[in-house]
Amino acid sequence: MSFIHDDFLLQTDVARELYHEYAKDEPICDYHCHLPPEDVANNRRFENLAEIWLGGDHYKWRAMRSNGVPEVYCSGDADPYEKHLAWCRTVPYTLRNPLYHWSHLELKRYFGIDDVLINEDTAKEIWEAANQKLKTDELSAHGILEKFKVKVVGTTDDPVDSLENHATIRELGIDTKVVPTFRPDKALNVDRPVAFNAWVDALSAATGSDVDSLQDLLAGLADRHQFFHDSGARLSDHGLERCFFAETSEADVARIFSKARSGEAATAEEKEAFAFFVMREVGRLNAKKNWTMQLHVGAIRNNNSRMMRTLGPDTGFDSIGDFPQVQRMSRFLDSLDETGELPKTILYNLNIADNYAMATMLGNFQDGTVPGKLQMGSGWWFLDQKEGMEAQMNALSQLGLLSRFVGMLTDSRSFLSYPRHEYFRRILCNLLGNDIVKGEIPRDLALVGGMVKAICFGNAMEYFGFDQS
Structure with a gap:
Protein backbone atom coordinates (compact mmCIF):
# COMPACT_ATOMS: atom_id res chain seq x y z
CA MET A 1 0.00 0.00 0.00
CA SER A 2 1.21 3.51 -0.79
CA PHE A 3 2.16 5.66 2.19
CA ILE A 4 -0.39 8.30 1.11
CA HIS A 5 -3.38 5.99 0.63
CA ASP A 6 -7.08 6.79 0.38
CA ASP A 7 -7.61 6.58 4.14
CA PHE A 8 -4.45 8.39 5.22
CA LEU A 9 -4.92 9.93 8.73
CA LEU A 10 -8.50 8.58 8.94
CA GLN A 11 -8.55 6.25 11.93
CA THR A 12 -12.21 5.15 12.01
CA ASP A 13 -14.87 4.03 9.58
CA VAL A 14 -16.98 7.10 10.32
CA ALA A 15 -13.98 9.42 9.76
CA ARG A 16 -13.44 7.77 6.41
CA GLU A 17 -17.09 8.23 5.47
CA LEU A 18 -17.05 11.88 6.53
CA TYR A 19 -13.96 12.57 4.44
CA HIS A 20 -14.87 10.66 1.28
CA GLU A 21 -18.56 11.59 1.21
CA TYR A 22 -18.53 15.16 2.53
CA ALA A 23 -15.05 16.73 2.44
CA LYS A 24 -12.94 15.29 -0.35
CA ASP A 25 -14.70 16.82 -3.35
CA GLU A 26 -15.45 20.27 -1.96
CA PRO A 27 -13.83 23.15 -3.91
CA ILE A 28 -11.21 25.37 -2.27
CA CYS A 29 -11.56 28.96 -1.10
CA ASP A 30 -7.95 29.96 -0.42
CA TYR A 31 -8.86 33.33 1.02
CA HIS A 32 -5.38 34.19 2.32
CA CYS A 33 -2.09 33.34 0.65
CA HIS A 34 1.08 34.93 -0.69
CA LEU A 35 1.06 33.61 -4.26
CA PRO A 36 2.58 36.19 -6.63
CA PRO A 37 -0.29 37.59 -8.74
CA GLU A 38 2.07 37.96 -11.68
CA ASP A 39 2.48 34.17 -11.77
CA VAL A 40 -1.26 33.78 -12.32
CA ALA A 41 -1.41 36.69 -14.77
CA ASN A 42 1.39 35.13 -16.83
CA ASN A 43 0.21 31.54 -16.37
CA ARG A 44 3.66 30.68 -15.08
CA ARG A 45 5.25 27.41 -16.11
CA PHE A 46 7.95 25.92 -13.93
CA GLU A 47 11.25 24.88 -15.45
CA ASN A 48 12.00 22.01 -13.10
CA LEU A 49 10.95 20.34 -9.86
CA ALA A 50 13.41 22.33 -7.72
CA GLU A 51 11.88 25.60 -8.92
CA ILE A 52 8.33 24.71 -7.91
CA TRP A 53 9.14 22.44 -4.93
CA LEU A 54 11.84 24.46 -3.18
CA GLY A 55 11.63 27.99 -4.56
CA GLY A 56 10.64 30.41 -1.81
CA ASP A 57 9.60 27.60 0.56
CA HIS A 58 11.16 28.64 3.85
CA TYR A 59 9.56 25.65 5.64
CA LYS A 60 11.77 23.33 3.59
CA TRP A 61 14.78 25.63 3.85
CA ARG A 62 14.59 25.55 7.66
CA ALA A 63 14.56 21.74 7.64
CA MET A 64 17.50 21.59 5.23
CA ARG A 65 19.55 23.97 7.37
CA SER A 66 18.72 21.89 10.43
CA ASN A 67 20.03 18.87 8.53
CA GLY A 68 23.37 20.55 7.87
CA VAL A 69 22.69 21.56 4.27
CA PRO A 70 24.71 24.64 3.19
CA GLU A 71 22.69 27.73 2.28
CA VAL A 72 23.66 27.59 -1.39
CA TYR A 73 21.38 24.53 -1.73
CA CYS A 74 18.50 26.22 0.10
CA SER A 75 18.01 29.80 -1.04
CA GLY A 76 21.21 30.03 -3.08
CA ASP A 77 22.10 29.55 -6.74
CA ALA A 78 23.26 25.94 -6.73
CA ASP A 79 22.39 23.71 -9.67
CA PRO A 80 18.65 22.86 -9.51
CA TYR A 81 19.23 19.11 -9.44
CA GLU A 82 21.76 19.49 -6.63
CA LYS A 83 19.15 21.45 -4.65
CA HIS A 84 16.61 18.72 -5.32
CA LEU A 85 19.09 16.06 -4.23
CA ALA A 86 19.84 17.95 -1.02
CA TRP A 87 16.12 18.06 -0.24
CA CYS A 88 15.61 14.35 -1.00
CA ARG A 89 18.50 13.55 1.34
CA THR A 90 16.80 15.65 4.03
CA VAL A 91 13.27 14.23 3.77
CA PRO A 92 13.98 10.94 5.64
CA TYR A 93 15.11 13.06 8.59
CA THR A 94 11.77 14.92 8.68
CA LEU A 95 9.81 11.98 10.13
CA ARG A 96 7.11 13.35 12.49
CA ASN A 97 7.53 16.81 10.95
CA PRO A 98 4.53 17.76 8.74
CA LEU A 99 6.97 18.27 5.88
CA TYR A 100 7.21 14.50 5.56
CA HIS A 101 3.47 14.26 4.99
CA TRP A 102 3.23 17.37 2.84
CA SER A 103 6.11 16.39 0.55
CA HIS A 104 4.67 12.96 -0.20
CA LEU A 105 1.21 14.47 -0.68
CA GLU A 106 2.68 16.98 -3.13
CA LEU A 107 4.37 14.27 -5.18
CA LYS A 108 1.21 12.18 -5.35
CA ARG A 109 -1.35 14.88 -6.02
CA TYR A 110 0.66 16.91 -8.54
CA PHE A 111 2.89 14.35 -10.23
CA GLY A 112 1.17 11.01 -9.65
CA ILE A 113 4.23 9.68 -7.82
CA ASP A 114 2.92 7.52 -4.98
CA ASP A 115 4.87 4.27 -4.99
CA VAL A 116 8.19 5.59 -3.67
CA LEU A 117 9.40 7.21 -0.47
CA ILE A 118 11.49 10.34 -0.89
CA ASN A 119 15.18 9.77 -0.27
CA GLU A 120 18.55 10.01 -1.97
CA ASP A 121 18.05 6.73 -3.86
CA THR A 122 14.73 7.79 -5.38
CA ALA A 123 15.78 11.37 -6.13
CA LYS A 124 16.65 10.81 -9.80
CA GLU A 125 13.47 8.85 -10.51
CA ILE A 126 11.35 11.57 -8.88
CA TRP A 127 13.24 14.33 -10.73
CA GLU A 128 12.73 12.80 -14.16
CA ALA A 129 9.07 11.88 -13.69
CA ALA A 130 8.12 15.24 -12.18
CA ASN A 131 9.95 17.25 -14.82
CA GLN A 132 8.07 15.41 -17.54
CA LYS A 133 4.76 16.26 -15.86
CA LEU A 134 5.78 19.92 -15.51
CA LYS A 135 5.84 20.17 -19.31
CA THR A 136 2.07 19.67 -19.43
CA ASP A 137 -0.64 22.31 -19.21
CA GLU A 138 -1.98 20.59 -16.09
CA LEU A 139 0.87 22.02 -14.01
CA SER A 140 0.94 25.57 -15.29
Whole structure:
Protein backbone atom coordinates (compact mmCIF):
# COMPACT_ATOMS: atom_id res chain seq x y z
CA MET A 1 0.00 0.00 0.00
CA SER A 2 1.21 3.51 -0.79
CA PHE A 3 2.16 5.66 2.19
CA ILE A 4 -0.39 8.30 1.11
CA HIS A 5 -3.38 5.99 0.63
CA ASP A 6 -7.08 6.79 0.38
CA ASP A 7 -7.61 6.58 4.14
CA PHE A 8 -4.45 8.39 5.22
CA LEU A 9 -4.92 9.93 8.73
CA LEU A 10 -8.50 8.58 8.94
CA GLN A 11 -8.55 6.25 11.93
CA THR A 12 -12.21 5.15 12.01
CA ASP A 13 -14.87 4.03 9.58
CA VAL A 14 -16.98 7.10 10.32
CA ALA A 15 -13.98 9.42 9.76
CA ARG A 16 -13.44 7.77 6.41
CA GLU A 17 -17.09 8.23 5.47
CA LEU A 18 -17.05 11.88 6.53
CA TYR A 19 -13.96 12.57 4.44
CA HIS A 20 -14.87 10.66 1.28
CA GLU A 21 -18.56 11.59 1.21
CA TYR A 22 -18.53 15.16 2.53
CA ALA A 23 -15.05 16.73 2.44
CA LYS A 24 -12.94 15.29 -0.35
CA ASP A 25 -14.70 16.82 -3.35
CA GLU A 26 -15.45 20.27 -1.96
CA PRO A 27 -13.83 23.15 -3.91
CA ILE A 28 -11.21 25.37 -2.27
CA CYS A 29 -11.56 28.96 -1.10
CA ASP A 30 -7.95 29.96 -0.42
CA TYR A 31 -8.86 33.33 1.02
CA HIS A 32 -5.38 34.19 2.32
CA CYS A 33 -2.09 33.34 0.65
CA HIS A 34 1.08 34.93 -0.69
CA LEU A 35 1.06 33.61 -4.26
CA PRO A 36 2.58 36.19 -6.63
CA PRO A 37 -0.29 37.59 -8.74
CA GLU A 38 2.07 37.96 -11.68
CA ASP A 39 2.48 34.17 -11.77
CA VAL A 40 -1.26 33.78 -12.32
CA ALA A 41 -1.41 36.69 -14.77
CA ASN A 42 1.39 35.13 -16.83
CA ASN A 43 0.21 31.54 -16.37
CA ARG A 44 3.66 30.68 -15.08
CA ARG A 45 5.25 27.41 -16.11
CA PHE A 46 7.95 25.92 -13.93
CA GLU A 47 11.25 24.88 -15.45
CA ASN A 48 12.00 22.01 -13.10
CA LEU A 49 10.95 20.34 -9.86
CA ALA A 50 13.41 22.33 -7.72
CA GLU A 51 11.88 25.60 -8.92
CA ILE A 52 8.33 24.71 -7.91
CA TRP A 53 9.14 22.44 -4.93
CA LEU A 54 11.84 24.46 -3.18
CA GLY A 55 11.63 27.99 -4.56
CA GLY A 56 10.64 30.41 -1.81
CA ASP A 57 9.60 27.60 0.56
CA HIS A 58 11.16 28.64 3.85
CA TYR A 59 9.56 25.65 5.64
CA LYS A 60 11.77 23.33 3.59
CA TRP A 61 14.78 25.63 3.85
CA ARG A 62 14.59 25.55 7.66
CA ALA A 63 14.56 21.74 7.64
CA MET A 64 17.50 21.59 5.23
CA ARG A 65 19.55 23.97 7.37
CA SER A 66 18.72 21.89 10.43
CA ASN A 67 20.03 18.87 8.53
CA GLY A 68 23.37 20.55 7.87
CA VAL A 69 22.69 21.56 4.27
CA PRO A 70 24.71 24.64 3.19
CA GLU A 71 22.69 27.73 2.28
CA VAL A 72 23.66 27.59 -1.39
CA TYR A 73 21.38 24.53 -1.73
CA CYS A 74 18.50 26.22 0.10
CA SER A 75 18.01 29.80 -1.04
CA GLY A 76 21.21 30.03 -3.08
CA ASP A 77 22.10 29.55 -6.74
CA ALA A 78 23.26 25.94 -6.73
CA ASP A 79 22.39 23.71 -9.67
CA PRO A 80 18.65 22.86 -9.51
CA TYR A 81 19.23 19.11 -9.44
CA GLU A 82 21.76 19.49 -6.63
CA LYS A 83 19.15 21.45 -4.65
CA HIS A 84 16.61 18.72 -5.32
CA LEU A 85 19.09 16.06 -4.23
CA ALA A 86 19.84 17.95 -1.02
CA TRP A 87 16.12 18.06 -0.24
CA CYS A 88 15.61 14.35 -1.00
CA ARG A 89 18.50 13.55 1.34
CA THR A 90 16.80 15.65 4.03
CA VAL A 91 13.27 14.23 3.77
CA PRO A 92 13.98 10.94 5.64
CA TYR A 93 15.11 13.06 8.59
CA THR A 94 11.77 14.92 8.68
CA LEU A 95 9.81 11.98 10.13
CA ARG A 96 7.11 13.35 12.49
CA ASN A 97 7.53 16.81 10.95
CA PRO A 98 4.53 17.76 8.74
CA LEU A 99 6.97 18.27 5.88
CA TYR A 100 7.21 14.50 5.56
CA HIS A 101 3.47 14.26 4.99
CA TRP A 102 3.23 17.37 2.84
CA SER A 103 6.11 16.39 0.55
CA HIS A 104 4.67 12.96 -0.20
CA LEU A 105 1.21 14.47 -0.68
CA GLU A 106 2.68 16.98 -3.13
CA LEU A 107 4.37 14.27 -5.18
CA LYS A 108 1.21 12.18 -5.35
CA ARG A 109 -1.35 14.88 -6.02
CA TYR A 110 0.66 16.91 -8.54
CA PHE A 111 2.89 14.35 -10.23
CA GLY A 112 1.17 11.01 -9.65
CA ILE A 113 4.23 9.68 -7.82
CA ASP A 114 2.92 7.52 -4.98
CA ASP A 115 4.87 4.27 -4.99
CA VAL A 116 8.19 5.59 -3.67
CA LEU A 117 9.40 7.21 -0.47
CA ILE A 118 11.49 10.34 -0.89
CA ASN A 119 15.18 9.77 -0.27
CA GLU A 120 18.55 10.01 -1.97
CA ASP A 121 18.05 6.73 -3.86
CA THR A 122 14.73 7.79 -5.38
CA ALA A 123 15.78 11.37 -6.13
CA LYS A 124 16.65 10.81 -9.80
CA GLU A 125 13.47 8.85 -10.51
CA ILE A 126 11.35 11.57 -8.88
CA TRP A 127 13.24 14.33 -10.73
CA GLU A 128 12.73 12.80 -14.16
CA ALA A 129 9.07 11.88 -13.69
CA ALA A 130 8.12 15.24 -12.18
CA ASN A 131 9.95 17.25 -14.82
CA GLN A 132 8.07 15.41 -17.54
CA LYS A 133 4.76 16.26 -15.86
CA LEU A 134 5.78 19.92 -15.51
CA LYS A 135 5.84 20.17 -19.31
CA THR A 136 2.07 19.67 -19.43
CA ASP A 137 -0.64 22.31 -19.21
CA GLU A 138 -1.98 20.59 -16.09
CA LEU A 139 0.87 22.02 -14.01
CA SER A 140 0.94 25.57 -15.29
CA ALA A 141 -0.32 28.11 -12.76
CA HIS A 142 -3.78 28.04 -14.33
CA GLY A 143 -3.72 24.26 -14.64
CA ILE A 144 -2.96 23.85 -10.94
CA LEU A 145 -5.80 26.15 -9.89
CA GLU A 146 -8.20 24.21 -12.11
CA LYS A 147 -6.89 20.81 -11.01
CA PHE A 148 -7.50 21.56 -7.33
CA LYS A 149 -10.86 23.29 -7.91
CA VAL A 150 -9.62 26.54 -6.39
CA LYS A 151 -12.56 28.92 -6.67
CA VAL A 152 -11.00 31.89 -4.84
CA VAL A 153 -7.42 33.01 -4.24
CA GLY A 154 -6.80 35.96 -1.94
CA THR A 155 -3.33 37.37 -2.53
CA THR A 156 -1.59 39.77 -0.12
CA ASP A 157 -0.89 43.22 -1.52
CA ASP A 158 0.52 46.56 -0.41
CA PRO A 159 -1.91 49.50 -0.72
CA VAL A 160 0.49 51.20 -3.15
CA ASP A 161 0.42 48.25 -5.57
CA SER A 162 -1.01 49.06 -8.99
CA LEU A 163 -2.91 45.74 -9.05
CA GLU A 164 -2.19 45.56 -12.76
CA ASN A 165 -1.72 41.80 -12.54
CA HIS A 166 -5.15 41.43 -10.97
CA ALA A 167 -6.61 43.45 -13.84
CA THR A 168 -4.90 41.11 -16.30
CA ILE A 169 -6.27 38.06 -14.49
CA ARG A 170 -9.81 39.43 -14.65
CA GLU A 171 -9.41 39.98 -18.39
CA LEU A 172 -8.23 36.39 -18.85
CA GLY A 173 -11.52 35.13 -17.47
CA ILE A 174 -10.14 32.05 -15.71
CA ASP A 175 -12.49 30.10 -13.46
CA THR A 176 -10.57 31.03 -10.29
CA LYS A 177 -11.45 34.39 -8.78
CA VAL A 178 -8.14 36.05 -7.78
CA VAL A 179 -8.68 39.00 -5.45
CA PRO A 180 -6.21 41.35 -3.74
CA THR A 181 -5.98 41.80 0.03
CA PHE A 182 -5.22 45.18 1.58
CA ARG A 183 -2.02 44.88 3.72
CA PRO A 184 -1.12 48.38 5.08
CA ASP A 185 1.55 47.28 7.59
CA LYS A 186 4.12 49.71 6.19
CA ALA A 187 1.85 52.63 7.06
CA LEU A 188 2.58 52.01 10.76
CA ASN A 189 6.37 52.27 10.71
CA VAL A 190 6.87 55.76 12.15
CA ASP A 191 9.67 54.33 14.30
CA ARG A 192 11.64 53.68 11.08
CA PRO A 193 11.41 56.99 9.26
CA VAL A 194 13.55 56.07 6.24
CA ALA A 195 11.33 53.13 5.33
CA PHE A 196 8.18 54.98 6.39
CA ASN A 197 8.89 58.02 4.23
CA ALA A 198 9.76 55.90 1.21
CA TRP A 199 6.41 54.17 1.57
CA VAL A 200 4.48 57.42 2.09
CA ASP A 201 6.10 58.80 -1.07
CA ALA A 202 4.94 55.67 -2.91
CA LEU A 203 1.42 56.22 -1.56
CA SER A 204 1.55 59.79 -2.84
CA ALA A 205 2.55 58.53 -6.28
CA ALA A 206 -0.19 55.89 -6.28
CA THR A 207 -2.92 58.39 -5.40
CA GLY A 208 -1.54 61.33 -7.36
CA SER A 209 -1.82 63.53 -4.26
CA ASP A 210 0.74 64.92 -1.85
CA VAL A 211 0.83 63.22 1.55
CA ASP A 212 2.06 65.99 3.85
CA SER A 213 -0.23 65.54 6.84
CA LEU A 214 -2.01 62.87 8.84
CA GLN A 215 -5.25 63.72 7.06
CA ASP A 216 -3.48 63.28 3.72
CA LEU A 217 -2.29 59.84 4.88
CA LEU A 218 -5.77 58.78 5.93
CA ALA A 219 -7.25 60.10 2.69
CA GLY A 220 -4.62 58.19 0.74
CA LEU A 221 -5.40 54.96 2.55
CA ALA A 222 -9.12 55.48 1.96
CA ASP A 223 -8.47 56.14 -1.73
CA ARG A 224 -6.49 52.92 -2.11
CA HIS A 225 -9.00 50.97 -0.03
CA GLN A 226 -11.70 51.99 -2.52
CA PHE A 227 -9.40 51.07 -5.42
CA PHE A 228 -8.84 47.63 -3.90
CA HIS A 229 -12.59 47.24 -3.34
CA ASP A 230 -13.27 48.05 -6.98
CA SER A 231 -10.64 45.42 -7.88
CA GLY A 232 -12.49 42.72 -5.91
CA ALA A 233 -10.84 42.96 -2.48
CA ARG A 234 -12.98 42.03 0.50
CA LEU A 235 -10.32 41.55 3.20
CA SER A 236 -7.54 43.46 4.87
CA ASP A 237 -4.62 41.71 6.53
CA HIS A 238 -2.28 42.85 9.28
CA GLY A 239 0.86 41.10 10.47
CA LEU A 240 1.46 42.34 14.01
CA GLU A 241 3.46 41.24 17.01
CA ARG A 242 0.33 42.22 18.96
CA CYS A 243 -2.58 44.63 18.66
CA PHE A 244 -2.00 48.32 19.39
CA PHE A 245 -3.97 50.49 21.77
CA ALA A 246 -3.33 53.89 23.36
CA GLU A 247 -5.38 56.75 24.71
CA THR A 248 -4.48 59.44 22.19
CA SER A 249 -5.84 62.34 20.18
CA GLU A 250 -5.78 63.19 16.51
CA ALA A 251 -3.56 66.18 17.28
CA ASP A 252 -0.97 63.95 18.96
CA VAL A 253 -1.02 61.46 16.10
CA ALA A 254 -0.67 64.29 13.57
CA ARG A 255 2.40 65.50 15.46
CA ILE A 256 3.91 61.99 15.37
CA PHE A 257 3.30 61.80 11.62
CA SER A 258 5.05 65.15 11.06
CA LYS A 259 7.94 64.08 13.24
CA ALA A 260 8.46 60.91 11.19
CA ARG A 261 8.14 62.81 7.91
CA SER A 262 10.92 65.09 9.08
CA GLY A 263 13.15 62.04 9.57
CA GLU A 264 12.92 61.63 13.35
CA ALA A 265 12.02 58.21 14.68
CA ALA A 266 8.95 57.87 16.88
CA THR A 267 9.40 56.56 20.40
CA ALA A 268 7.80 53.26 21.42
CA GLU A 269 4.90 55.14 23.03
CA GLU A 270 4.43 57.30 19.94
CA LYS A 271 4.49 54.23 17.68
CA GLU A 272 1.80 52.63 19.86
CA ALA A 273 -0.47 55.67 19.58
CA PHE A 274 0.09 56.16 15.86
CA ALA A 275 -0.36 52.49 14.94
CA PHE A 276 -3.55 52.22 17.01
CA PHE A 277 -5.02 55.31 15.37
CA VAL A 278 -4.25 54.13 11.82
CA MET A 279 -5.41 50.56 12.49
CA ARG A 280 -8.68 51.87 13.89
CA GLU A 281 -9.20 53.94 10.74
CA VAL A 282 -8.61 50.90 8.55
CA GLY A 283 -11.08 48.96 10.69
CA ARG A 284 -13.66 51.65 10.07
CA LEU A 285 -13.04 51.51 6.32
CA ASN A 286 -13.54 47.75 6.44
CA ALA A 287 -16.80 48.05 8.36
CA LYS A 288 -18.22 50.54 5.85
CA LYS A 289 -17.65 48.12 2.99
CA ASN A 290 -18.47 44.89 4.86
CA TRP A 291 -14.89 43.69 4.56
CA THR A 292 -13.14 41.27 6.92
CA MET A 293 -10.11 42.33 8.97
CA GLN A 294 -7.49 39.62 9.51
CA LEU A 295 -5.20 40.06 12.51
CA HIS A 296 -2.15 37.77 12.37
CA VAL A 297 -0.47 38.22 15.74
CA GLY A 298 2.48 36.70 17.54
CA ALA A 299 5.40 36.26 15.15
CA ILE A 300 8.86 37.42 16.13
CA ARG A 301 10.52 38.09 12.80
CA ASN A 302 14.03 38.30 11.37
CA ASN A 303 15.73 36.86 14.46
CA ASN A 304 19.02 36.20 12.68
CA SER A 305 20.57 39.59 11.91
CA ARG A 306 23.36 38.16 9.79
CA MET A 307 20.98 36.22 7.55
CA MET A 308 18.58 39.17 7.40
CA ARG A 309 21.41 41.27 5.96
CA THR A 310 22.33 38.49 3.54
CA LEU A 311 18.95 37.16 2.37
CA GLY A 312 16.32 39.66 3.53
CA PRO A 313 12.94 38.90 5.14
CA ASP A 314 10.70 35.86 4.66
CA THR A 315 13.56 33.42 4.26
CA GLY A 316 12.97 31.21 7.29
CA PHE A 317 14.37 33.06 10.30
CA ASP A 318 11.10 33.89 12.08
CA SER A 319 9.60 32.14 15.09
CA ILE A 320 6.83 32.14 17.68
CA GLY A 321 6.83 35.11 20.03
CA ASP A 322 5.48 35.29 23.57
CA PHE A 323 3.97 38.77 23.49
CA PRO A 324 1.07 39.61 25.84
CA GLN A 325 -1.89 39.55 23.48
CA VAL A 326 -5.31 39.91 24.98
CA GLN A 327 -5.40 43.19 26.93
CA ARG A 328 -4.61 45.50 24.03
CA MET A 329 -6.55 43.32 21.61
CA SER A 330 -9.63 43.72 23.81
CA ARG A 331 -9.24 47.49 23.91
CA PHE A 332 -8.61 47.71 20.16
CA LEU A 333 -11.68 45.66 19.26
CA ASP A 334 -13.76 47.57 21.82
CA SER A 335 -12.70 50.92 20.34
CA LEU A 336 -14.34 49.88 17.07
CA ASP A 337 -17.33 48.11 18.59
CA GLU A 338 -18.16 51.11 20.76
CA THR A 339 -19.10 53.17 17.71
CA GLY A 340 -20.66 50.27 15.77
CA GLU A 341 -17.66 50.09 13.42
CA LEU A 342 -16.15 46.72 14.27
CA PRO A 343 -15.84 44.78 11.00
CA LYS A 344 -15.92 41.04 10.60
CA THR A 345 -12.61 39.97 12.11
CA ILE A 346 -10.43 36.86 12.08
CA LEU A 347 -7.91 36.43 14.90
CA TYR A 348 -4.90 34.24 14.11
CA ASN A 349 -2.58 33.50 17.01
CA LEU A 350 0.86 31.99 16.50
CA ASN A 351 1.50 30.95 20.10
CA ILE A 352 -0.53 27.87 21.00
CA ALA A 353 -0.59 29.10 24.61
CA ASP A 354 -2.99 31.86 23.44
CA ASN A 355 -5.60 29.48 21.99
CA TYR A 356 -8.09 29.65 24.84
CA ALA A 357 -7.64 33.37 25.45
CA MET A 358 -8.26 34.07 21.74
CA ALA A 359 -11.25 31.74 21.61
CA THR A 360 -12.90 33.55 24.53
CA MET A 361 -12.12 36.95 23.01
CA LEU A 362 -14.39 36.11 20.07
CA GLY A 363 -17.46 35.86 22.25
CA ASN A 364 -16.98 39.32 23.71
CA PHE A 365 -17.80 40.98 20.39
CA GLN A 366 -20.24 38.68 18.59
CA ASP A 367 -23.28 40.89 18.04
CA GLY A 368 -25.86 38.72 16.31
CA THR A 369 -25.54 40.47 12.96
CA VAL A 370 -23.37 37.87 11.19
CA PRO A 371 -22.91 34.19 12.09
CA GLY A 372 -19.35 33.88 13.37
CA LYS A 373 -18.68 37.60 12.92
CA LEU A 374 -15.47 37.15 14.91
CA GLN A 375 -13.52 34.07 13.85
CA MET A 376 -10.67 32.12 15.37
CA GLY A 377 -8.36 31.66 12.41
CA SER A 378 -7.07 28.28 11.33
CA GLY A 379 -3.79 27.07 12.82
CA TRP A 380 -1.32 29.55 11.36
CA TRP A 381 2.29 29.18 10.19
CA PHE A 382 4.05 27.03 12.80
CA LEU A 383 0.64 25.77 13.94
CA ASP A 384 -0.66 24.61 10.54
CA GLN A 385 0.21 21.00 11.37
CA LYS A 386 -1.84 18.15 12.83
CA GLU A 387 -1.38 18.95 16.51
CA GLY A 388 -1.76 22.70 15.95
CA MET A 389 -4.92 22.30 13.85
CA GLU A 390 -6.48 19.95 16.37
CA ALA A 391 -5.66 22.31 19.23
CA GLN A 392 -7.22 25.26 17.40
CA MET A 393 -10.38 23.32 16.57
CA ASN A 394 -10.65 21.95 20.09
CA ALA A 395 -10.40 25.44 21.61
CA LEU A 396 -12.92 26.86 19.15
CA SER A 397 -15.27 23.93 19.74
CA GLN A 398 -15.20 24.27 23.52
CA LEU A 399 -15.59 28.05 23.63
CA GLY A 400 -17.33 29.01 20.39
CA LEU A 401 -18.99 27.48 17.32
CA LEU A 402 -16.84 25.16 15.24
CA SER A 403 -19.81 24.85 12.86
CA ARG A 404 -19.35 28.51 11.80
CA PHE A 405 -15.58 28.18 11.24
CA VAL A 406 -14.37 29.50 7.85
CA GLY A 407 -11.76 26.78 7.62
CA MET A 408 -8.35 26.33 6.05
CA LEU A 409 -6.11 28.60 3.98
CA THR A 410 -2.63 27.96 2.62
CA ASP A 411 -0.89 31.22 3.72
CA SER A 412 1.74 30.06 1.24
CA ARG A 413 3.98 31.37 -1.52
CA SER A 414 3.99 28.00 -3.29
CA PHE A 415 1.65 26.60 -5.93
CA LEU A 416 2.35 23.17 -4.42
CA SER A 417 0.51 23.97 -1.18
CA TYR A 418 -3.04 23.01 -2.12
CA PRO A 419 -2.78 19.52 -0.56
CA ARG A 420 -2.67 21.35 2.78
CA HIS A 421 -6.43 21.78 2.36
CA GLU A 422 -6.71 18.01 1.98
CA TYR A 423 -4.49 17.55 5.04
CA PHE A 424 -6.75 19.86 7.06
CA ARG A 425 -9.89 18.10 5.86
CA ARG A 426 -8.57 14.69 6.83
CA ILE A 427 -7.64 16.00 10.28
CA LEU A 428 -11.07 17.61 10.70
CA CYS A 429 -12.91 14.42 9.69
CA ASN A 430 -10.71 12.27 11.90
CA LEU A 431 -11.35 14.56 14.87
CA LEU A 432 -15.11 14.39 14.39
CA GLY A 433 -15.06 10.70 13.59
CA ASN A 434 -13.30 9.94 16.86
CA ASP A 435 -15.92 12.02 18.72
CA ILE A 436 -18.70 9.98 17.12
CA VAL A 437 -17.04 6.66 17.97
CA LYS A 438 -16.67 7.81 21.58
CA GLY A 439 -20.33 8.79 21.69
CA GLU A 440 -19.56 12.47 22.30
CA ILE A 441 -21.53 13.68 19.27
CA PRO A 442 -24.37 11.83 17.51
CA ARG A 443 -23.81 9.39 14.67
CA ASP A 444 -25.88 11.61 12.40
CA LEU A 445 -23.82 11.94 9.25
CA ALA A 446 -26.25 14.35 7.63
CA LEU A 447 -25.74 16.70 10.58
CA VAL A 448 -22.01 16.22 11.04
CA GLY A 449 -21.28 15.85 7.33
CA GLY A 450 -23.15 19.05 6.59
CA MET A 451 -20.94 20.85 9.09
CA VAL A 452 -17.84 19.33 7.44
CA LYS A 453 -18.90 20.56 3.99
CA ALA A 454 -19.56 24.03 5.36
CA ILE A 455 -16.18 24.28 7.09
CA CYS A 456 -14.36 23.03 4.00
CA PHE A 457 -15.85 25.59 1.62
CA GLY A 458 -19.33 27.01 2.10
CA ASN A 459 -18.79 28.97 5.31
CA ALA A 460 -15.89 30.93 3.84
CA MET A 461 -17.68 31.76 0.62
CA GLU A 462 -20.73 33.04 2.50
CA TYR A 463 -18.74 34.90 5.16
CA PHE A 464 -16.60 36.81 2.69
CA GLY A 465 -19.47 37.39 0.28
CA PHE A 466 -17.96 35.49 -2.66
CA ASP A 467 -20.28 34.19 -5.37
CA GLN A 468 -20.74 30.41 -4.99
CA SER A 469 -22.19 29.81 -8.45
